[in-house]
Amino acid sequence: MIQNMLICRCEEVLLADIVASIENGAGTLKAIKMETRAGMGICQGRTCRMLLEQVMDFHTDINVQEANNLSYNNPVRPISLANLSRSGKDSEP
Amino acid sequence: MPMKYDLVIIGAGPAGMGAAIIAASHGASVALVDENPVPGGKLRGQVYKEPKANWWIGQEIARNMEKEIKQLGVTCFLEREVWAIYPKWKIMLNNGEQLESDYVVLATGAIEKPIPIPGWTTPGVMAIGAAQVMANIHRVKPGNRVAIIGIDALSLTIAYDLKMAGVDVVGIYLPPFNEFSLDKSNPLKMIAYLSSLSHLAPNPILKLLGKLGKQASVQKLGVNYYPPFGMRVWGIPLHLRKAVVQILGDELVEAIKVTTIDRSGELETKQEKRIPVDCVCISGGLYPLVELANVAGCAFVYVEDLGGHIPLYSDEMETTQSGIFVAGNSTGVEGAKVAMAQGELVGAIISNRLGLLKHGTELIKQAKEKVNVARKNAVIKFHPTIESGREKVLHLWNEKAVK
Numbered sequence: 194m195i196q197n198m199l200i201c202r203c204e205e206v207l208l209a210d211i212v213a214s215i216e217n218g219a220g221t222l223k224a225i226k227m228e229t230r231a232g233m234g235i236c237q238g239r240t241c242r243m244l245l246e247q248v249m250d251f252h253t254d255i256n257v258q259e260a261n262n263l264s265y266n267n268p269v270r271p272i273s274l275a276n277l278s279r280s281g282k283d284s285e286p
Numbered sequence: 287m288p289m290k291y292d293l294v295i296i297g298a299g300p301a302g303m304g305a306a307i308i309a310a311s312h313g314a315s316v317a318l319v320d321e322n323p324v325p326g327g328k329l330r331g332q333v334y335k336e337p338k339a340n341w342w343i344g345q346e347i348a349r350n351m352e353k354e355i356k357q358l359g360v361t362c363f364l365e366r367e368v369w370a371i372y373p374k375w376k377i378m379l380n381n382g383e384q385l386e387s388d389y390v391v392l393a394t395g396a397i398e399k400p401i402p403i404p405g406w407t408t409p410g411v412m413a414i415g416a417a418q419v420m421a422n423i424h425r426v427k428p429g430n431r432v433a434i435i436g437i438d439a440l441s442l443t444i445a446y447d448l449k450m451a452g453v454d455v456v457g458i459y460l461p462p463f464n465e466f467s468l469d470k471s472n473p474l475k476m477i478a479y480l481s482s483l484s485h486l487a488p489n490p491i492l493k494l495l496g497k498l499g500k501q502a503s504v505q506k507l508g509v510n511y512y513p514p515f516g517m518r519v520w521g522i523p524l525h526l527r528k529a530v531v532q533i534l535g536d537e538l539v540e541a542i543k544v545t546t547i548d549r550s551g552e553l554e555t556k557q558e559k560r561i562p563v564d565c566v567c568i569s570g571g572l573y574p575l576v577e578l579a580n581v582a583g584c585a586f587v588y589v590e591d592l593g594g595h596i597p598l599y600s601d602e603m604e605t606t607q608s609g610i611f612v613a614g615n616s617t618g619v620e621g622a623k624v625a626m627a628q629g630e631l632v633g634a635i636i637s638n639r640l641g642l643l644k645h646g647t648e649l650i651k652q653a654k655e656k657v658n659v660a661r662k663n664a665v666i667k668f669h670p671t672i673e674s675g676r677e678k679v680l681h682l683w684n685e686k687a688v689k
């Protein structure tokens with residue numbers, strides 16, 4: 194029953210999906226993300242990023258704090274395309 | 287066209303406002319950005335009586351700081367989310383505006399950790415901080431019969447807030463043991479944790495548990511003698527031997543399923559009880575919100591005592607990206623007074639860099655002392671070992687500088 198909890202609400206990924214992904218060999222948080230889409234929704238992992246760390250920590254011997262390879266990317270907050278285009282070209286890094 | 291300022295501050299909580307007031311009072315042109323319609327950050331939800339002194343009314347303090355900011359001519363960009371920082375340094379707001387500055391303060395505060403348990407995504411379940419915002423800021427009851435899951439400084443404080451708001455708090459419970467709760471589900475560990483927080487706590491239950499749990503042997507006794515029916519604090523049952531194993535309800539929260547934890551820490555599943563509630567608050571602790579430091583390219587360290595991953599910072603609160611400073615809970619989770627003092631310190635440091643101070647060294651020294659005093663006298667401590675966490679960061683910074 195516990196395995197049916199939703200972990201990534203945006204992409205509707207269950208705890209069971211994440212554990213299965215680890216059991217199938219996903220050895221990094223990024224691998225879990227790529228396989229399950231956890232953390233790829235509109236909130237950009239603001240809720241489940243830490244939960245993914247915890248699942249990995251619990252189910253593997255990997256030191257997740259050191260091995261965390263999830264990056265943060267711009268935009269860190271949702272932004273409409275209209276406002277993005279208003280930001281202009283000179284905003285590119 | 288980007289708008290230029292001497293200093294751009296992101297986050298108008300006590301840290302960001304503290305920095306803005308000091309820098310602007312020395313003559314810097316300051317922009318202050320926050321996603322909320324009103325400045326104040328988490329300060330606005332805080333109401334409690336200080337041990338020997340007066341009531342700490344966050345909304346009033348925030349309003350006074352806001353007045354000062356306006357008088358000093360700080361430009362406020364409210365209801366704007368910062369979605370990116372580009373070198374060196376362009377701050378992008380989500381309505382299309384752009385700010386530019388050599389100096390940026392990240393004062394984005396902390397956010398809550400969830401503890402998933404079965405049923406945690408049912409409407410009517412919320413993070414404990416949301417209940418504080420509803421009750422103390424908007425004066426709306428989050429529910430009529432509320433259960434709280436997770437025992438810590440914040441959940442006890444907010445349980446009291448809810449009680450004052452006229453909510454029937456049916457109990458404060460432990461989460462069940464799982465990937466996410468770990469030690470937070472262990473009665474013995476929770477007594478030890480609570481006792482470590484108790485020395486200055488404004489709140490009588492923490493004091494009581496402090497006395498109960500100073501030594502390991504007493505802690506064990508504490509669990510054994512802790513009545514399975516809980517102990518009442520201001521009429522709220524505090525259950526160190528009961529876990530909420532499931533939240534029930536299809537469209538809305540209807541009840542919680544509660545199980546007793548036996549003396550060895552195991553769940554007695556035969557003893558499950560259904561308790562009707564219409565709202566559940568989960569408290570999983572706080573961690574620093576650091577996404578902007580990350581996209582700005584700051585180096586990070588993991589320091590458990592401060593709440594997790596934080597940008598590495600110097601004794602001048604500067605990150606490894608020159609010109610980007612940090613203040614407040616985004617550097618480690620502490621109370622509002624510490625955050626405010628950290629903000630003022632950063633305000634002084636940046637004013638000095640801008641060449642606005644005559645006696646900069648002296649002022650900065652005083653501001654640093656103020657942070658230490660605030661930390662020492664803090665009435666609320668989220669991490670018992672915060673001081674050693676702060677020292678660890680400086681140590682790591684110096685190590686890096688040597689390399």
Ligand SMILES: Cc1cc2nc3c(=O)[nH]c(=O)nc-3n(C[C@H](O)[C@H](O)[C@H](O)COP(=O)(O)OP(=O)(O)OC[C@H]3O[C@@H](n4cnc5c(N)ncnc54)[C@H](O)[C@@H]3O)c2cc1C
Nearest residue numbers: 297299300301321327328368394395415614615621622625
């Ligand atoms: C739910 C909760 C309850 C708390 N309760 C207490 C309490 O009862 N007592 C106590 O002493 N401490 C409490 N704290 C700790 C609290 O964080 C500090 O007291 C203090 O408010 C920290 O100040 P700060 O300025 O660092 O951050 P905050 O007060 O959190 O202010 C940060 C501000 O930055 C804004 N922000 C963040 N990112 C962006 C962005 N990208 N764009 C625009 N704006 C942004 C936020 O919306 C917020 O307004 C609580 C914290 C939380 C999270």
